[in-house]
Amino acid sequence: MVKNDQTAQNLRSAYAGESMAYQRYIAWGEKAKEEGFENVALLFKAIANAEQVHAGNHFRAHENKDGGFLVAGGGEFGYGSTSENLVGAIAGEEGEIEQMYPAYSLVAKEQGESDAVRSFHYSLEAEQIHAKLYREAKEHVDKGEDIELEYVSICQVCGHTVVDGVPEKCPVCGEPSSKFRKFTK
Amino acid sequence: MVKNDQTAQNLRSAYAGESMAYQRYIAWGEKAKEEGFENVALLFKAIANAEQVHAGNHFRAHENKDGGFLVAGGGEFGYGSTSENLVGAIAGEEGEIEQMYPAYSLVAKEQGESDAVRSFHYSLEAEQIHAKLYREAKEHVDKGEDIELEYVSICQVCGHTVVDGVPEKCPVCGEPSSKFRKFTK
Ligand SMILES: [Fe+2]
Ligand SMILES: [Fe+2]
Numbered sequence: 001m002v003k004n005d006q007t008a009q010n011l012r013s014a015y016a017g018e019s020m021a022y023q024r025y026i027a028w029g030e031k032a033k034e035e036g037f038e039n040v041a042l043l044f045k046a047i048a049n050a051e052q053v054h055a056g057n058h059f060r061a062h063e064n065k066d067g068g069f070l071v072a073g074g075g076e077f078g079y080g081s082t083s084e085n086l087v088g089a090i091a092g093e094e095g096e097i098e099q100m101y102p103a104y105s106l107v108a109k110e111q112g113e114s115d116a117v118r119s120f121h122y123s124l125e126a127e128q129i130h131a132k133l134y135r136e137a138k139e140h141v142d143k144g145e146d147i148e149l150e151y152v153s154i155c156q157v158c159g160h161t162v163v164d165g166v167p168e169k170c171p172v173c174g175e176p177s178s179k180f181r182k183f184t185k
Numbered sequence: 186m187v188k189n190d191q192t193a194q195n196l197r198s199a200y201a202g203e204s205m206a207y208q209r210y211i212a213w214g215e216k217a218k219e220e221g222f223e224n225v226a227l228l229f230k231a232i233a234n235a236e237q238v239h240a241g242n243h244f245r246a247h248e249n250k251d252g253g254f255l256v257a258g259g260g261e262f263g264y265g266s267t268s269e270n271l272v273g274a275i276a277g278e279e280g281e282i283e284q285m286y287p288a289y290s291l292v293a294k295e296q297g298e299s300d301a302v303r304s305f306h307y308s309l310e311a312e313q314i315h316a317k318l319y320r321e322a323k324e325h326v327d328k329g330e331d332i333e334l335e336y337v338s339i340c341q342v343c344g345h346t347v348v349d350g351v352p353e354k355c356p357v358c359g360e361p362s363s364k365f366r367k368f369t370k
């Protein structure tokens with residue numbers, strides 16, 4: 001639940017951003033598949049699920065404020081080659097890491113908004129992994145090769161993202177391995 | 186593809202709206218399941234997929250305009266009982282039917298934006314069915330009973346939504362029945 005209007009607004013903006021991120025990663029994943037980058041496609045699909053976890057967390061943190069709102073949120077656009085789409089993916093993640101989540105977290109802490117603090121923290125942790133994975137993917141794609149991976153695990157509580165492994169305990173939220181969802185080809 | 190800034194902005198707003206609708210229907214579907222309304226849960230999940238089709242259409246119509254944008258889009262918030270969530274679902278659909286899509290369609294036609302005209306038309310057609318289905322669901326839920334349905338079919342080209350049937354040819358976009366995805370329990 002949320003008490004302060006500023007944190008409520010930030011939750012809505014972050015929710016809009018995560019909701020749009022989910023949809024563009026689904027679309028860009030389909031594009032990667034078309035281009036023969038099967039593992040990049042899998043990475044997009046799994047990370048989309050992490051953004052869905054984030055969107056759900058922000059939405060439920062806002063559960064006590066009903067109604068329709070006009071929401072401003074950041075989104076990356078364009079549907080080109082996978083190399084171009086990865087530029088957009090990296091830019092979106094970096095914007096969240098460097099600007100959005102640090103600012104929203106600062107305000108939520110100051111306002112004593114514990115649900116929002118947790119929800120923003122979970123997202124910020126995952127976005128750093130996403131940015132790194134997308135940067136690595138772009139290096140491979142720019143050489144005309146796919147990335148190497150077998151599966152991707154996503155924590156359904158916080159969106160923590162692991163390539164080719166499932167931690168016994170989520171290092172971000174502390175939940176057990178049973179909370180991870182595995183994405184395979 | 187899109188040429189005019191105003192239609193491009195409308196595509197982004199509609200994309201934000203559809204992206205948020207997808208996520209709230211997923212969340213509200215989980216809530217309906219928790220409350221024992223299994224068929225309402227299935228309806229939310231299937232309609233979420235229709236909104237995903239709409240989001241993808243708007244996103245691809247905007248394919249030639251790359252970059253990061255701050256996007257304003259309408260969203261419904263609150264995570265309460267299924268009856269309360271259906272109030273939000275109906276309000277969201279009605280806002281799209283009565284205000285957003287008619288306005289965006291008018292501008293897109295005037296600007297000769299054929300991809301946007303098609304994308305807005307597909308959405309408007311589906312939202313009318315969604316509003317009707319959610320109103321019927323609310324009537325049942327308010328009597329404490331689930332709705333009756335076996336499966337829901339969603340056209341993966343336009344989002345057309347059919348309960349307990351698959352048309353031979355989609356009445357909205359003209360694609361064959363093979364383009365429908367079936368959502369079952
Ligand atoms: Fe995220
Ligand atoms: Fe991310």
Ligand SMILES: [Fe+2]
Pocket residue numbers: 155156157158159160170171172173174175
């Ligand atoms: Fe976690």
Ligand SMILES: [Fe+2]
Pocket residue numbers: 203206235236239308311312
């Ligand atoms: Fe829609």
Ligand SMILES: [Fe+2]
Pocket residue numbers: 232236278311312315
């Ligand atoms: Fe709808």
Ligand SMILES: [Fe+2]
Pocket residue numbers: 340341342343344345355356357358359360
């Ligand atoms: Fe259709």
